[in-house]
Amino acid sequence: MTTAPTTPASLRDRKKIRTRRLLQEHALRLFADRGYAGTTVEDIAAAADVSPRTFFRYFASKEAVVLEDEYDPLLFERMRRIDPREPPVGAMRRIIASLLPDIYAEDRDRILARSRLVYGTPELASAVNGQLTGFERLLAGTLAEVHGRAPDDLEARVVAAVSVAAMRCAIEQWVAADGAPDLGGLLDQAFDVVERGLTLG
Protein backbone atom coordinates (compact mmCIF):
# COMPACT_ATOMS: atom_id res chain seq x y z
CA MET A 1 0.00 0.00 0.00
CA THR A 2 3.05 2.27 -0.41
CA THR A 3 2.04 4.45 2.51
CA ALA A 4 3.47 7.85 1.73
CA PRO A 5 6.52 8.53 3.93
CA THR A 6 4.69 11.42 5.58
CA THR A 7 7.35 13.09 7.64
CA PRO A 8 6.38 12.87 11.31
CA ALA A 9 6.24 16.65 11.44
CA SER A 10 6.43 17.97 14.97
CA LEU A 11 6.71 16.03 18.18
CA ARG A 12 3.16 17.03 19.01
CA ASP A 13 1.84 15.58 15.79
CA ARG A 14 3.81 12.41 16.22
CA LYS A 15 2.35 11.98 19.68
CA LYS A 16 -1.16 12.49 18.36
CA ILE A 17 -0.69 9.90 15.68
CA ARG A 18 0.77 7.54 18.23
CA THR A 19 -2.09 8.03 20.69
CA ARG A 20 -4.64 7.53 17.96
CA ARG A 21 -3.02 4.29 16.87
CA LEU A 22 -2.68 3.12 20.44
CA LEU A 23 -6.34 3.73 21.15
CA GLN A 24 -7.40 1.90 18.03
CA GLU A 25 -5.13 -1.08 18.63
CA HIS A 26 -6.14 -1.51 22.26
CA ALA A 27 -9.77 -1.07 21.32
CA LEU A 28 -9.69 -3.79 18.69
CA ARG A 29 -7.75 -6.10 20.99
CA LEU A 30 -10.21 -5.60 23.82
CA PHE A 31 -13.20 -6.00 21.52
CA ALA A 32 -11.78 -9.29 20.28
CA ASP A 33 -11.20 -10.41 23.88
CA ARG A 34 -14.34 -9.34 25.70
CA GLY A 35 -16.65 -8.42 22.86
CA TYR A 36 -17.76 -4.98 21.76
CA ALA A 37 -20.49 -4.50 24.33
CA GLY A 38 -18.32 -6.01 27.02
CA THR A 39 -15.70 -3.34 26.58
CA THR A 40 -16.27 0.18 27.85
CA VAL A 41 -14.67 3.33 26.57
CA GLU A 42 -13.16 3.63 30.02
CA ASP A 43 -11.44 0.27 29.52
CA ILE A 44 -9.98 1.38 26.21
CA ALA A 45 -8.81 4.67 27.59
CA ALA A 46 -7.21 2.96 30.58
CA ALA A 47 -5.42 0.47 28.31
CA ALA A 48 -4.06 3.31 26.21
CA ASP A 49 -3.28 5.28 29.36
CA VAL A 50 -5.33 8.33 28.58
CA SER A 51 -8.49 9.71 30.12
CA PRO A 52 -11.90 8.70 28.75
CA ARG A 53 -12.43 12.32 27.82
CA THR A 54 -9.43 12.12 25.55
CA PHE A 55 -10.80 9.08 23.77
CA PHE A 56 -13.68 11.18 22.52
CA ARG A 57 -11.27 13.85 21.33
CA TYR A 58 -9.80 11.29 18.94
CA PHE A 59 -12.94 9.38 18.00
CA ALA A 60 -16.40 10.83 17.75
CA SER A 61 -17.94 7.69 19.19
CA LYS A 62 -17.15 4.21 20.37
CA GLU A 63 -18.15 2.92 16.95
CA ALA A 64 -15.82 5.27 15.12
CA VAL A 65 -12.76 3.58 16.55
CA VAL A 66 -13.66 0.50 14.53
CA LEU A 67 -15.07 2.08 11.40
CA GLU A 68 -12.23 4.45 10.64
CA ASP A 69 -11.16 3.46 7.19
CA GLU A 70 -8.23 4.79 5.23
CA TYR A 71 -9.31 3.36 1.89
CA ASP A 72 -12.55 5.24 1.31
CA PRO A 73 -10.85 8.50 0.32
CA LEU A 74 -8.74 6.58 -2.16
CA LEU A 75 -11.79 5.00 -3.74
CA PHE A 76 -13.54 8.36 -3.93
CA GLU A 77 -10.55 9.92 -5.60
CA ARG A 78 -10.55 7.38 -8.39
CA MET A 79 -14.29 7.54 -8.89
CA ARG A 80 -14.07 11.20 -9.61
CA ARG A 81 -11.94 10.51 -12.66
CA ILE A 82 -14.31 8.16 -14.46
CA ASP A 83 -14.55 8.42 -18.21
CA PRO A 84 -18.20 9.17 -19.09
CA ARG A 85 -18.03 6.85 -22.09
CA GLU A 86 -17.17 3.87 -19.91
CA PRO A 87 -20.14 1.84 -18.65
CA PRO A 88 -20.59 2.60 -14.94
CA VAL A 89 -20.37 -0.94 -13.65
CA GLY A 90 -17.32 -1.65 -15.75
CA ALA A 91 -15.67 1.40 -14.27
CA MET A 92 -16.45 0.26 -10.73
CA ARG A 93 -15.02 -3.18 -11.45
CA ARG A 94 -11.88 -1.74 -12.93
CA ILE A 95 -11.25 0.68 -10.08
CA ILE A 96 -11.83 -1.87 -7.35
CA ALA A 97 -9.67 -4.40 -9.16
CA SER A 98 -6.86 -1.88 -9.39
CA LEU A 99 -7.05 -1.08 -5.68
CA LEU A 100 -7.40 -4.63 -4.45
CA PRO A 101 -3.88 -6.04 -4.88
CA ASP A 102 -2.32 -3.31 -2.73
CA ILE A 103 -4.86 -3.73 0.02
CA TYR A 104 -4.63 -7.47 -0.19
CA ALA A 105 -0.87 -7.45 0.12
CA GLU A 106 -0.58 -5.16 3.07
CA ASP A 107 -3.72 -5.14 5.17
CA ARG A 108 -5.64 -8.27 4.30
CA ASP A 109 -5.52 -9.85 7.74
CA ARG A 110 -6.16 -6.67 9.63
CA ILE A 111 -9.16 -5.90 7.45
CA LEU A 112 -10.46 -9.43 7.77
CA ALA A 113 -10.28 -9.33 11.56
CA ARG A 114 -11.99 -5.98 11.68
CA SER A 115 -14.71 -7.13 9.31
CA ARG A 116 -15.41 -10.19 11.40
CA LEU A 117 -15.92 -7.94 14.39
CA VAL A 118 -18.14 -5.56 12.46
CA TYR A 119 -20.42 -8.19 10.94
CA GLY A 120 -20.62 -10.02 14.23
CA THR A 121 -21.85 -6.94 16.06
CA PRO A 122 -25.25 -5.63 14.99
CA GLU A 123 -24.57 -2.09 16.14
CA LEU A 124 -21.38 -1.95 14.13
CA ALA A 125 -22.97 -3.57 11.11
CA SER A 126 -25.62 -0.91 11.17
CA ALA A 127 -23.02 1.82 11.50
CA VAL A 128 -21.03 0.47 8.60
CA ASN A 129 -24.19 0.61 6.55
CA GLY A 130 -24.41 4.27 7.32
CA GLN A 131 -20.89 4.65 6.06
CA LEU A 132 -21.76 2.82 2.88
CA THR A 133 -24.74 5.11 2.41
CA GLY A 134 -22.42 8.07 2.46
CA PHE A 135 -20.23 6.39 -0.10
CA GLU A 136 -23.25 5.59 -2.20
CA ARG A 137 -24.42 9.18 -2.17
CA LEU A 138 -21.05 10.43 -3.24
CA LEU A 139 -20.85 7.85 -5.96
CA ALA A 140 -24.31 8.78 -7.23
CA GLY A 141 -23.36 12.43 -7.30
CA THR A 142 -20.18 11.72 -9.19
CA LEU A 143 -21.95 9.50 -11.68
CA ALA A 144 -24.66 12.09 -12.25
CA GLU A 145 -22.10 14.81 -12.76
CA VAL A 146 -19.90 12.79 -15.08
CA HIS A 147 -22.91 11.88 -17.21
CA GLY A 148 -24.40 15.36 -17.17
CA ARG A 149 -27.50 14.60 -15.18
CA ALA A 150 -29.29 16.26 -12.29
CA PRO A 151 -27.58 15.67 -8.91
CA ASP A 152 -30.52 13.64 -7.63
CA ASP A 153 -31.09 11.66 -10.83
CA LEU A 154 -32.87 8.43 -9.98
CA GLU A 155 -31.00 6.27 -12.48
CA ALA A 156 -27.63 7.46 -11.26
CA ARG A 157 -28.67 6.71 -7.70
CA VAL A 158 -29.84 3.26 -8.61
CA VAL A 159 -26.59 2.49 -10.38
CA ALA A 160 -24.63 3.70 -7.37
CA ALA A 161 -26.78 1.89 -4.83
CA VAL A 162 -26.75 -1.34 -6.75
CA SER A 163 -23.00 -1.26 -7.31
CA VAL A 164 -22.38 -0.70 -3.64
CA ALA A 165 -24.82 -3.45 -2.76
CA ALA A 166 -23.07 -5.92 -5.04
CA MET A 167 -19.72 -4.95 -3.60
CA ARG A 168 -21.02 -5.36 -0.08
CA CYS A 169 -22.36 -8.83 -0.86
CA ALA A 170 -19.01 -9.97 -2.19
CA ILE A 171 -17.17 -8.61 0.84
CA GLU A 172 -19.64 -10.15 3.27
CA GLN A 173 -19.29 -13.49 1.55
CA TRP A 174 -15.54 -13.17 1.68
CA VAL A 175 -15.58 -12.42 5.39
CA ALA A 176 -18.08 -15.18 6.11
CA ALA A 177 -15.72 -17.63 4.41
CA ASP A 178 -12.87 -16.33 6.55
CA GLY A 179 -11.11 -14.78 3.59
CA ALA A 180 -10.63 -18.18 2.00
CA PRO A 181 -11.84 -17.45 -1.55
CA ASP A 182 -10.28 -14.74 -3.64
CA LEU A 183 -12.13 -11.47 -3.08
CA GLY A 184 -11.56 -10.43 -6.67
CA GLY A 185 -13.33 -13.56 -7.89
CA LEU A 186 -16.30 -12.96 -5.62
CA LEU A 187 -16.56 -9.37 -6.80
CA ASP A 188 -16.54 -10.57 -10.39
CA GLN A 189 -19.28 -13.07 -9.64
CA ALA A 190 -21.40 -10.44 -7.94
CA PHE A 191 -21.00 -7.88 -10.69
CA ASP A 192 -21.72 -10.53 -13.31
CA VAL A 193 -25.13 -11.11 -11.78
CA VAL A 194 -25.79 -7.40 -11.91
CA GLU A 195 -24.64 -7.00 -15.47
CA ARG A 196 -26.84 -9.74 -16.80
CA GLY A 197 -29.85 -8.04 -15.29
CA LEU A 198 -30.19 -9.98 -12.06
CA THR A 199 -30.99 -13.40 -13.38
CA LEU A 200 -29.78 -16.44 -11.53
CA GLY A 201 -27.23 -18.45 -13.51
Place this chain on the structure above:
Amino acid sequence: MTTAPTTPASLRDRKKIRTRRLLQEHALRLFADRGYAGTTVEDIAAAADVSPRTFFRYFASKEAVVLEDEYDPLLFERMRRIDPREPPVGAMRRIIASLLPDIYAEDRDRILARSRLVYGTPELASAVNGQLTGFERLLAGTLAEVHGRAPDDLEARVVAAVSVAAMRCAIEQWVAADGAPDLGGLLDQAFDVVERGLTLG
Protein backbone atom coordinates in the same frame (compact mmCIF):
# COMPACT_ATOMS: atom_id res chain seq x y z
CA MET B 1 -55.45 -2.15 4.25
CA THR B 2 -58.29 -4.32 5.47
CA THR B 3 -56.87 -4.66 8.96
CA ALA B 4 -58.26 -7.85 10.36
CA PRO B 5 -61.00 -7.12 12.93
CA THR B 6 -58.87 -8.75 15.66
CA THR B 7 -61.17 -8.93 18.66
CA PRO B 8 -59.72 -6.77 21.45
CA ALA B 9 -59.39 -9.85 23.62
CA SER B 10 -59.06 -9.05 27.31
CA LEU B 11 -59.13 -5.66 28.98
CA ARG B 12 -55.47 -6.02 29.78
CA ASP B 13 -54.60 -6.55 26.13
CA ARG B 14 -56.74 -3.66 25.01
CA LYS B 15 -54.95 -1.40 27.46
CA LYS B 16 -51.60 -2.56 26.17
CA ILE B 17 -52.53 -1.86 22.60
CA ARG B 18 -53.84 1.52 23.60
CA THR B 19 -50.70 2.47 25.53
CA ARG B 20 -48.53 1.36 22.67
CA ARG B 21 -50.45 3.44 20.18
CA LEU B 22 -50.47 6.41 22.52
CA LEU B 23 -46.71 6.26 22.99
CA GLN B 24 -46.13 6.04 19.27
CA GLU B 25 -48.48 8.88 18.41
CA HIS B 26 -47.10 11.23 21.04
CA ALA B 27 -43.57 10.30 20.06
CA LEU B 28 -44.12 11.11 16.39
CA ARG B 29 -45.91 14.33 17.24
CA LEU B 30 -43.13 15.45 19.56
CA PHE B 31 -40.44 14.47 17.08
CA ALA B 32 -42.18 16.54 14.42
CA ASP B 33 -42.42 19.47 16.83
CA ARG B 34 -39.05 19.56 18.52
CA GLY B 35 -37.01 17.19 16.40
CA TYR B 36 -35.83 13.70 17.25
CA ALA B 37 -32.80 14.69 19.30
CA GLY B 38 -34.76 17.48 20.96
CA THR B 39 -37.24 15.03 22.39
CA THR B 40 -36.32 12.78 25.30
CA VAL B 41 -37.87 9.50 26.18
CA GLU B 42 -38.95 11.20 29.39
CA ASP B 43 -40.93 13.73 27.34
CA ILE B 44 -42.66 10.99 25.41
CA ALA B 45 -43.47 9.02 28.51
CA ALA B 46 -44.84 12.12 30.23
CA ALA B 47 -47.01 12.95 27.21
CA ALA B 48 -48.44 9.44 27.21
CA ASP B 49 -48.73 9.56 31.01
CA VAL B 50 -46.60 6.55 31.78
CA SER B 51 -43.20 6.19 33.42
CA PRO B 52 -40.06 6.26 31.28
CA ARG B 53 -39.41 2.71 32.40
CA THR B 54 -42.68 1.69 30.83
CA PHE B 55 -41.69 3.22 27.51
CA PHE B 56 -38.86 0.71 27.30
CA ARG B 57 -41.22 -2.09 28.11
CA TYR B 58 -43.08 -1.30 24.89
CA PHE B 59 -40.20 -0.28 22.66
CA ALA B 60 -36.71 -1.69 22.80
CA SER B 61 -35.19 1.70 22.07
CA LYS B 62 -36.02 5.27 21.25
CA GLU B 63 -35.50 4.43 17.59
CA ALA B 64 -37.89 1.51 17.66
CA VAL B 65 -40.88 3.75 18.29
CA VAL B 66 -40.36 5.19 14.82
CA LEU B 67 -39.25 2.12 12.94
CA GLU B 68 -42.04 -0.22 13.91
CA ASP B 69 -43.53 -1.27 10.61
CA GLU B 70 -46.61 -3.35 10.01
CA TYR B 71 -46.00 -4.02 6.32
CA ASP B 72 -42.77 -6.00 6.46
CA PRO B 73 -44.45 -9.24 7.57
CA LEU B 74 -46.91 -8.91 4.72
CA LEU B 75 -44.13 -8.55 2.18
CA PHE B 76 -42.31 -11.53 3.66
CA GLU B 77 -45.39 -13.64 3.45
CA ARG B 78 -45.82 -13.02 -0.26
CA MET B 79 -42.14 -13.55 -0.99
CA ARG B 80 -42.32 -17.02 0.39
CA ARG B 81 -44.79 -18.03 -2.30
CA ILE B 82 -42.66 -17.07 -5.29
CA ASP B 83 -42.81 -19.33 -8.30
CA PRO B 84 -39.27 -20.57 -9.02
CA ARG B 85 -39.81 -20.24 -12.74
CA GLU B 86 -40.53 -16.54 -12.46
CA PRO B 87 -37.52 -14.23 -12.82
CA PRO B 88 -36.68 -12.87 -9.36
CA VAL B 89 -36.87 -9.19 -10.19
CA GLY B 90 -40.14 -9.62 -11.99
CA ALA B 91 -41.53 -11.33 -8.92
CA MET B 92 -40.43 -8.49 -6.68
CA ARG B 93 -42.03 -5.96 -9.00
CA ARG B 94 -45.25 -7.88 -9.11
CA ILE B 95 -45.51 -8.33 -5.37
CA ILE B 96 -44.73 -4.74 -4.54
CA ALA B 97 -47.15 -3.52 -7.18
CA SER B 98 -49.88 -5.69 -5.69
CA LEU B 99 -49.25 -4.35 -2.21
CA LEU B 100 -48.90 -0.71 -3.12
CA PRO B 101 -52.49 0.31 -3.84
CA ASP B 102 -53.69 -0.76 -0.40
CA ILE B 103 -50.88 1.03 1.38
CA TYR B 104 -51.28 4.04 -0.82
CA ALA B 105 -54.97 4.29 -0.12
CA GLU B 106 -54.87 3.97 3.61
CA ASP B 107 -51.53 5.01 5.02
CA ARG B 108 -49.82 7.09 2.37
CA ASP B 109 -49.64 10.32 4.36
CA ARG B 110 -48.69 8.67 7.59
CA ILE B 111 -45.91 6.75 5.90
CA LEU B 112 -44.74 9.82 4.07
CA ALA B 113 -44.50 11.83 7.29
CA ARG B 114 -42.67 9.05 9.04
CA SER B 115 -40.28 8.64 6.14
CA ARG B 116 -39.48 12.33 6.11
CA LEU B 117 -38.56 12.09 9.77
CA VAL B 118 -36.45 8.99 9.23
CA TYR B 119 -34.48 10.30 6.26
CA GLY B 120 -34.01 13.65 7.92
CA THR B 121 -32.45 12.07 11.01
CA PRO B 122 -29.12 10.33 10.43
CA GLU B 123 -29.50 8.02 13.41
CA LEU B 124 -32.88 6.85 12.20
CA ALA B 125 -31.72 6.51 8.61
CA SER B 126 -28.95 4.26 9.81
CA ALA B 127 -31.36 2.22 11.89
CA VAL B 128 -33.74 1.77 9.00
CA ASN B 129 -30.83 0.46 6.99
CA GLY B 130 -30.34 -2.18 9.61
CA GLN B 131 -33.97 -3.12 9.19
CA LEU B 132 -33.55 -3.37 5.45
CA THR B 133 -30.57 -5.62 5.96
CA GLY B 134 -32.76 -8.00 7.88
CA PHE B 135 -35.28 -7.94 5.09
CA GLU B 136 -32.53 -8.51 2.57
CA ARG B 137 -31.23 -11.53 4.42
CA LEU B 138 -34.65 -13.06 4.60
CA LEU B 139 -35.25 -12.39 0.94
CA ALA B 140 -31.92 -13.94 0.01
CA GLY B 141 -32.75 -17.03 2.04
CA THR B 142 -36.15 -17.36 0.44
CA LEU B 143 -34.74 -16.92 -3.04
CA ALA B 144 -32.04 -19.47 -2.41
CA GLU B 145 -34.55 -21.94 -1.07
CA VAL B 146 -37.05 -21.44 -3.85
CA HIS B 147 -34.32 -21.95 -6.46
CA GLY B 148 -32.73 -24.87 -4.69
CA ARG B 149 -29.44 -23.27 -3.79
CA ALA B 150 -27.29 -23.14 -0.69
CA PRO B 151 -28.64 -20.77 1.98
CA ASP B 152 -25.64 -18.46 1.61
CA ASP B 153 -25.50 -18.58 -2.19
CA LEU B 154 -23.76 -15.45 -3.45
CA GLU B 155 -25.96 -14.95 -6.48
CA ALA B 156 -29.14 -15.18 -4.44
CA ARG B 157 -27.73 -12.65 -2.01
CA VAL B 158 -26.78 -10.28 -4.78
CA VAL B 159 -30.23 -10.49 -6.31
CA ALA B 160 -31.81 -9.79 -2.93
CA ALA B 161 -29.44 -6.97 -2.03
CA VAL B 162 -29.79 -5.30 -5.38
CA SER B 163 -33.58 -5.56 -5.40
CA VAL B 164 -33.78 -4.01 -1.97
CA ALA B 165 -31.34 -1.29 -3.00
CA ALA B 166 -33.42 -0.42 -6.05
CA MET B 167 -36.57 -0.35 -3.95
CA ARG B 168 -34.90 1.88 -1.40
CA CYS B 169 -33.77 4.32 -4.08
CA ALA B 170 -37.28 4.66 -5.43
CA ILE B 171 -38.72 5.23 -1.98
CA GLU B 172 -36.08 7.77 -1.06
CA GLN B 173 -36.73 9.63 -4.27
CA TRP B 174 -40.42 9.55 -3.58
CA VAL B 175 -39.97 10.94 -0.08
CA ALA B 176 -37.50 13.57 -1.25
CA ALA B 177 -40.11 14.77 -3.74
CA ASP B 178 -42.70 14.92 -0.95
CA GLY B 179 -44.70 12.08 -2.41
CA ALA B 180 -45.45 14.08 -5.51
CA PRO B 181 -44.59 11.49 -8.20
CA ASP B 182 -46.26 8.14 -8.31
CA LEU B 183 -44.27 5.65 -6.25
CA GLY B 184 -45.18 2.84 -8.62
CA GLY B 185 -43.65 4.75 -11.51
CA LEU B 186 -40.44 5.38 -9.62
CA LEU B 187 -40.19 1.73 -8.69
CA ASP B 188 -40.64 0.78 -12.33
CA GLN B 189 -37.91 3.19 -13.36
CA ALA B 190 -35.54 1.85 -10.72
CA PHE B 191 -36.15 -1.79 -11.60
CA ASP B 192 -35.80 -1.01 -15.30
CA VAL B 193 -32.29 0.20 -14.70
CA VAL B 194 -31.53 -3.00 -12.86
CA GLU B 195 -33.04 -5.26 -15.49
CA ARG B 196 -31.10 -3.74 -18.33
CA GLY B 197 -27.86 -4.44 -16.48
CA LEU B 198 -27.24 -1.07 -14.90
CA THR B 199 -26.68 1.04 -17.95
CA LEU B 200 -27.80 4.65 -17.92
CA GLY B 201 -30.60 5.31 -20.39
Place this chain on the structure above:
DNA sequence: TGTCTTATGGCATCGTCTGACGCAATGCGC
Protein backbone atom coordinates in the same frame (compact mmCIF):
# COMPACT_ATOMS: atom_id res chain seq x y z
C1' DT C 1 13.84 31.62 29.21
C1' DG C 2 9.32 33.46 28.70
C1' DT C 3 5.08 33.46 26.30
C1' DC C 4 1.58 31.72 23.37
C1' DT C 5 -0.93 27.81 21.66
C1' DT C 6 -2.95 23.48 22.14
C1' DA C 7 -3.69 18.90 24.08
C1' DT C 8 -5.22 16.73 28.16
C1' DG C 9 -7.49 15.57 32.57
C1' DG C 10 -11.08 16.18 35.85
C1' DC C 11 -15.60 17.37 36.92
C1' DA C 12 -20.33 17.83 36.21
C1' DT C 13 -24.25 16.69 33.59
C1' DC C 14 -27.52 14.87 30.33
C1' DG C 15 -29.81 11.03 28.09
C1' DT C 16 -30.43 6.13 26.90
C1' DC C 17 -31.10 1.85 28.68
C1' DT C 18 -31.31 -2.11 32.24
C1' DG C 19 -31.98 -4.74 36.56
C1' DA C 20 -34.39 -5.41 40.98
C1' DC C 21 -38.23 -4.97 43.85
C1' DG C 22 -42.81 -3.99 45.53
C1' DC C 23 -47.45 -2.63 44.56
C1' DA C 24 -51.69 -2.66 42.25
C1' DA C 25 -54.66 -4.04 38.62
C1' DT C 26 -56.37 -7.79 35.99
C1' DG C 27 -57.61 -12.71 34.96
C1' DC C 28 -59.56 -16.87 36.60
C1' DG C 29 -61.23 -20.93 39.16
C1' DC C 30 -64.42 -21.44 42.74
Place this chain on the structure above:
DNA sequence: GCGCATTGCGTCAGACGATGCCATAAGACA
Protein backbone atom coordinates in the same frame (compact mmCIF):
# COMPACT_ATOMS: atom_id res chain seq x y z
C1' DG D 1 -68.58 -12.02 44.32
C1' DC D 2 -63.92 -14.06 46.55
C1' DG D 3 -59.20 -15.31 46.82
C1' DC D 4 -55.16 -16.51 44.40
C1' DA D 5 -51.99 -16.45 40.55
C1' DT D 6 -50.44 -13.58 36.89
C1' DT D 7 -48.61 -9.59 35.04
C1' DG D 8 -48.13 -4.82 34.03
C1' DC D 9 -46.34 -0.66 36.12
C1' DG D 10 -43.77 2.78 39.01
C1' DT D 11 -39.79 3.70 41.69
C1' DC D 12 -35.12 3.48 42.63
C1' DA D 13 -30.44 2.78 41.56
C1' DG D 14 -26.92 2.52 38.35
C1' DA D 15 -23.95 1.56 34.11
C1' DC D 16 -22.49 3.59 30.07
C1' DG D 17 -21.96 6.84 26.11
C1' DA D 18 -21.33 11.42 25.11
C1' DT D 19 -20.57 16.63 25.75
C1' DG D 20 -19.44 21.24 27.86
C1' DC D 21 -16.41 23.77 30.84
C1' DC D 22 -12.36 25.08 33.05
C1' DA D 23 -7.76 24.53 34.94
C1' DT D 24 -3.40 22.73 33.95
C1' DA D 25 0.38 20.61 31.61
C1' DA D 26 3.05 19.92 27.46
C1' DG D 27 4.87 21.45 23.27
C1' DA D 28 5.92 25.36 19.80
C1' DC D 29 8.29 29.45 18.98
C1' DA D 30 10.79 33.69 19.58
